[in-house]
Amino acid sequence: MAKVNPIKKLTLLFLYRFFMKNFLRVVIGVQFQKAKKLEGIEQFIIVANHNSHLDTMILLSCLPSKLVHKVHPIAAGDYFNKNKLMGFATSFFVNTLYVNRESKVKGENLDFLDSIIKDGKSIIIFPEGSRGAPDELQQFRKGVGVLLSKNPSVPFVPMFLDGVGRAMPKGESMPVPFTTQLYVGDPVYTEGKTIDEINQLIYEGITNLKNKRE
Amino acid sequence: MSFGFSPNVELTFKIIYGLLIGFTLLFFLWKKIHPQSFQQELLDRTKSWWVIISLVFVALGFGKSSTIWMFAFLSFIALRELLSNVPLTISDRKAVFWCYLGIPLQFYAISIGYYHFFIIFVPVILFIILAMRRIAIDETENFTHSLGTLMFSNLLIVYSLGHMAYLMVLDIPYNENVSNDGLLLYLLFLTQFNDVLQFIWGKLLGKRKIIPKVSPNKTWEGFLGGLVCTTILGYVFKFLTPLSTVQSLIAGFMIAFMGFFGDLNMSTIKRDIGVKDMSDLIPGHGGIMDRIDSLSFSSMAFFHIVHMWTRNM
Numbered sequence: 001m002a003k004v005n006p007i008k009k010l011t012l013l014f015l016y017r018f019f020m021k022n023f024l025r026v027v028i029g030v031q032f033q034k035a036k037k038l039e040g041i042e043q044f045i046i047v048a049n050h051n052s053h054l055d056t057m058i059l060l061s062c063l064p065s066k067l068v069h070k071v072h073p074i075a076a077g078d079y080f081n082k083n084k085l086m087g088f089a090t091s092f093f094v095n096t097l098y099v100n101r102e103s104k105v106k107g108e109n110l111d112f113l114d115s116i117i118k119d120g121k122s123i124i125i126f127p128e129g130s131r132g133a134p135d136e137l138q139q140f141r142k143g144v145g146v147l148l149s150k151n152p153s154v155p156f157v158p159m160f161l162d163g164v165g166r167a168m169p170k171g172e173s174m175p176v177p178f179t180t181q182l183y184v185g186d187p188v189y190t191e192g193k194t195i196d197e198i199n200q201l202i203y204e205g206i207t208n209l210k211n212k213r214e
Numbered sequence: 215m216s217f218g219f220s221p222n223v224e225l226t227f228k229i230i231y232g233l234l235i236g237f238t239l240l241f242f243l244w245k246k247i248h249p250q251s252f253q254q255e256l257l258d259r260t261k262s263w264w265v266i267i268s269l270v271f272v273a274l275g276f277g278k279s280s281t282i283w284m285f286a287f288l289s290f291i292a293l294r295e296l297l298s299n300v301p302l303t304i305s306d307r308k309a310v311f312w313c314y315l316g317i318p319l320q321f322y323a324i325s326i327g328y329y330h331f332f333i334i335f336v337p338v339i340l341f342i343i344l345a346m347r348r349i350a351i352d353e354t355e356n357f358t359h360s361l362g363t364l365m366f367s368n369l370l371i372v373y374s375l376g377h378m379a380y381l382m383v384l385d386i387p388y389n390e391n392v393s394n395d396g397l398l399l400y401l402l403f404l405t406q407f408n409d410v411l412q413f414i415w416g417k418l419l420g421k422r423k424i425i426p427k428v429s430p431n432k433t434w435e436g437f438l439g440g441l442v443c444t445t446i447l448g449y450v451f452k453f454l455t456p457l458s459t460v461q462s463l464i465a466g467f468m469i470a471f472m473g474f475f476g477d478l479n480m481s482t483i484k485r486d487i488g489v490k491d492m493s494d495l496i497p498g499h500g501g502i503m504d505r506i507d508s509l510s511f512s513s514m515a516f517f518h519i520v521h522m523w524t525r526n527m
Contacts, residue, residue, distance in 0.1 A: 029294050029298065134304065163298070166298075166304065166307070169304060169307075172307070174311065176307050176308075176310055176311045176314070177290075177294045177314060178294070178297070178298050178310075179294060179295065179298035179299075179493065
């Protein structure tokens with residue numbers, strides 16, 4: 001397993017467990033559901049709906065202290081890694097790894113993600129591919145299913161974020177306080193399932209959490 | 215430990231904690247003796263009361279500014295609760311942001327006793343600023359509806375909690391017994407205890423529904439029972455205030471009457487937008503808005519009659 005820079009580890013721990021979590025709770029009004037279920041699992045893939053930059057902040061803040069530095073959000077390199085400074089800052093403070101959405105080489109991103117998983121890292125991935133309109137789920141991309149079928153020992157954990165699109169929608173740089181909920185689902189193992197079945201499970205996992213909120 | 219309270223405020227806190235202990239023991243006994251008829255909600259509510267009253271005790275104990283800023287924080291949480299529940303659109307975000315910016319300004323004006331600014335800030339300054347900000351979005355849809363909602367929410371929360379906070383800096387004729395925190399405690403205690411009294415009278419005698427569509431549990435018996443008891447309590451706790459006998463009776467009556475409508479006002483809003491509670495922050499009660507519903511009307515009414523009377527004292 002790759003070694004983690006101890007300064008980065010401490011920074012992430014302080015930033016998310018202490019600062020960001022309390023900021024989100026007190027100022028924005030995020031109601032966290034405990035992600036205790038994750039503690040016993042070596043490695044996992046978090047899948048969630050995507051409406052806002054705050055999504056990643058909330059998902060990182062909900063993680064148990066032991067795991068914060070081990071979980072990498074997968075971000076769009078064509079957006080965050082456009083220049084070196086922003087790319088470095090994002091990967092240092094948000095612990096991101098980049099894929100290139102405009103890649104011309106077929107399967108390049110999937111191979112890269114597969115190598116990360118084989119490396120023992122956990123990731124956060126938004127199957128919608130980009131931030132959509134508030135309270136709407138876009139068409140899910142198929143890649144996560146491929147990834148999971150190649151790594152059957154790794155479960156996915158569905159999470160649903162409710163109302164974040166109002167707090168900070170696409171195109172806005174200033175968050176506005178709005179009560180927001182994070183729902184955490186149970187880890188799902190996908191051994192022996194086809195790619196389509198896995199993708200269906202992911203979709204159901206997230207929509208079940210969405211429907212359960214009432 | 216006196217925390218620097220005046221003797222009368224100290225006495226009132228002793229009475230309040232006495233009542234709280236009494237109710238807690240009563241409910242524990244009830245649960246032991248007759249668990250079939252006991253509702254767990256009563257005990258949850260009482261536990262939450264312990265927390266709320268202790269927070270008020272500590273905030274008042276630390277003095278004027280801690281009380282004022284506690285109300286500022288409460289305004290923020292309550293406003294966020296309400297504005298997250300009412301139907302607003304993405305075009306209203308910027309105006310909503312300005313509502314939150316207004317809170318520290320409003321309570322800063324209160325903390326320095328700047329009456330003129332405090333009294334015009336929400337209905338005049340914020341009214342115009344919110345309209346301007348919303349116009350600048352260049353989206354006509356829902357404009358009237360959104361601004362109505364935002365102004366109503368601000369008056370209901372920031373303005374009314376501001377009135378409570380201003381009781382802490384109001385010029386009143388002092389003597390060794392009367393103090394600003396006494397005045398605030400008088401309002402808080404009477405309004406909240408009126409809720410309890412209405413509930414008890416309603417449970418004991420309640421038959422004739424007043425307003426079944428808004429609130430099926432409100433009965434004439436509960437309302438009138440609460441009204442009479444609270445008016446009397448207004449006289450009993452007169453020692454906290456600079457008011458005369460007649461004035462204290464009027465104040466007690468006013469608090470009960472306005473508290474009742476404040477409560478109904480919140481119930482109507484909740485039924486309109488289709489939620490049961492505004493949030494689940496306070497176990498047994500719901501959200502902050504569900505607890506301060508009665509206060510939102512009674513605080514403004516009480517503040518202005520006291521202001522009117524004490525100006526000429």
